[in-house]
Amino acid sequence: MGSLQSTLIQLLQGFKFTFGIFFFTLIFSIPLGLLVSKGRMSKIKIVSLIFQLYISILRGTPLMLQLLLVYFGPYYIFGVNLGSIQLGPFNYRFIATIVAFSLNYAAYFAEIFRGGIQSMSKGQYEAATVLGFSKMQTYFKIILPQVVKRVLPSVSNEIITLVKDTSLAQVLSVTEMFTKASAAASAQVSVIPFIVAGAFYYVTNLIIEQILNRVEKSMSYYS
Amino acid sequence: MPETKRDVVLEINKVYKSFDDLEVLKGITMEVKRGEVVAVIGPSGGGKSTLLRCATTLEKVDAGKIVIGGDVLCEDGVYCDKKLEKQIRSKFGLVFQNFNLFPHFSVRRNITEALIHVHKKSKEESEIICSQLLAKMDLTEKADAYPCNLSGGQQQRVSIARALATNPEIIFFDEPTSALDPELTKGVLNVIKELAKEKMTMVIVTHEMSFARDVADRIIFMDGGVIVEEGPAYELVTNPKQERTKAFLAGY
Numbered sequence: 001m002g003s004l005q006s007t008l009i010q011l012l013q014g015f016k017f018t019f020g021i022f023f024f025t026l027i028f029s030i031p032l033g034l035l036v037s038k039g040r041m042s043k044i045k046i047v048s049l050i051f052q053l054y055i056s057i058l059r060g061t062p063l064m065l066q067l068l069l070v071y072f073g074p075y076y077i078f079g080v081n082l083g084s085i086q087l088g089p090f091n092y093r094f095i096a097t098i099v100a101f102s103l104n105y106a107a108y109f110a111e112i113f114r115g116g117i118q119s120m121s122k123g124q125y126e127a128a129t130v131l132g133f134s135k136m137q138t139y140f141k142i143i144l145p146q147v148v149k150r151v152l153p154s155v156s157n158e159i160i161t162l163v164k165d166t167s168l169a170q171v172l173s174v175t176e177m178f179t180k181a182s183a184a185a186s187a188q189v190s191v192i193p194f195i196v197a198g199a200f201y202y203v204t205n206l207i208i209e210q211i212l213n214r215v216e217k218s219m220s221y222y223s
Numbered sequence: 224m225p226e227t228k229r230d231v232v233l234e235i236n237k238v239y240k241s242f243d244d245l246e247v248l249k250g251i252t253m254e255v256k257r258g259e260v261v262a263v264i265g266p267s268g269g270g271k272s273t274l275l276r277c278a279t280t281l282e283k284v285d286a287g288k289i290v291i292g293g294d295v296l297c298e299d300g301v302y303c304d305k306k307l308e309k310q311i312r313s314k315f316g317l318v319f320q321n322f323n324l325f326p327h328f329s330v331r332r333n334i335t336e337a338l339i340h341v342h343k344k345s346k347e348e349s350e351i352i353c354s355q356l357l358a359k360m361d362l363t364e365k366a367d368a369y370p371c372n373l374s375g376g377q378q379q380r381v382s383i384a385r386a387l388a389t390n391p392e393i394i395f396f397d398e399p400t401s402a403l404d405p406e407l408t409k410g411v412l413n414v415i416k417e418l419a420k421e422k423m424t425m426v427i428v429t430h431e432m433s434f435a436r437d438v439a440d441r442i443i444f445m446d447g448g449v450i451v452e453e454g455p456a457y458e459l460v461t462n463p464k465q466e467r468t469k470a471f472l473a474g475y
Contacts, residue, residue, distance in 0.1 A: 121323070123319060123321060123323035124323060124325070126281050126319070126323065127317075127319065127323035127324075127325070128325075129280070129281065129312075130279055130280070130281070130312060130315075130316070130317045131312075131336075131337040131341060131385070131389070132309060132312045132313055132337055132341035132342070132389070133337065133340070133341060137340060137341075141336070141340070142325055145327050146326065146327055149327070221369060222326045222327050222369045222370070222371050223326070223371045
């Protein structure tokens, strides 16, 4: 069973990247999504329109295409060669992947956050205003905590989808788990690597699901 | 020398307010003295709530003057700076029709949050104030409960406690019992009656006519964006002068 062992080792090496894409995308896309939702809700028409267009395009085109565009765009369009960039352990491939994923997921998160923020009753803002809370205090103490609770189920959906979407980084030859599994499958002429990879994705999501369920439960003390 | 009179807590002078083409307030002038309880009655859409919302900074007037606790909130429709506005907000409390408690905070935190983070009182001091108010509202055992586990009447009493916590000079009530059944209404009205006995200055928009008659010193009847009639509470309810007032009161 030497081949299964080597498959596991290869996939685990790939999993580092898979997890890296997942982790950094979440770190960047959630705050970015919050900003985009703010822009989308701006009272200034033109600002709102720009962010609406952003969301429309990022949601309306394939993520795979966006990955390729972020990676090749700078060179093909502007003649700028970024290929040699290295940020600590991260090469340009990986950075481009994170950029594309973050921009894409921010668009989805923005709409989820917008839904959550707009579902808050005007009365909450008014009560906070009359009590003397500043705009920042109102947002961070009163509104955001309630929005988090409301959007969590939808955000959970996106988080779980993101784990699986990491496999798209294959188009940029990022050596994440799916790339490794494909390579192993063709080398061994076997579907076992795919099945093992599938198990990895599933177990990862199972763990994430449990964590999210716990977070949701921790906020169920009020309705 | 001072333009504002010391014993007047709220002064509203020729206030106008429109929403798009709809003129809702057409030159309202009224005064509330310290310790006075004023009830504002009238049909829906008559401008009562808008008047209250203008007085509590939730709506901006188009023209006119509002003075609260000696500070000029606006004059000729021009508002004071943000700093003074914030200071003015600490001089009044507002109790909403649908409570607007913060659902993610416990009863205690609903009451203490503004004390700690707006009025910069210590946690200990804030909690002492909170306990006293909850005792007064007969809600001591609910301090750690969340609003969703309280009845509507209890929620409204918490929101009255929240409005009282910052020791305001005047409290506005916007139809405080309209979302409650008659049983719960009684409890909330009793609390307001108690406050009236303590000489708390209050402006109450209400449809509870007998309550207004018994508790208020003065009643203002509003319709069509103007004050149609005002006078001592008992007299206005039992012996209205204006036809419009008569017609409205006949419905009760």
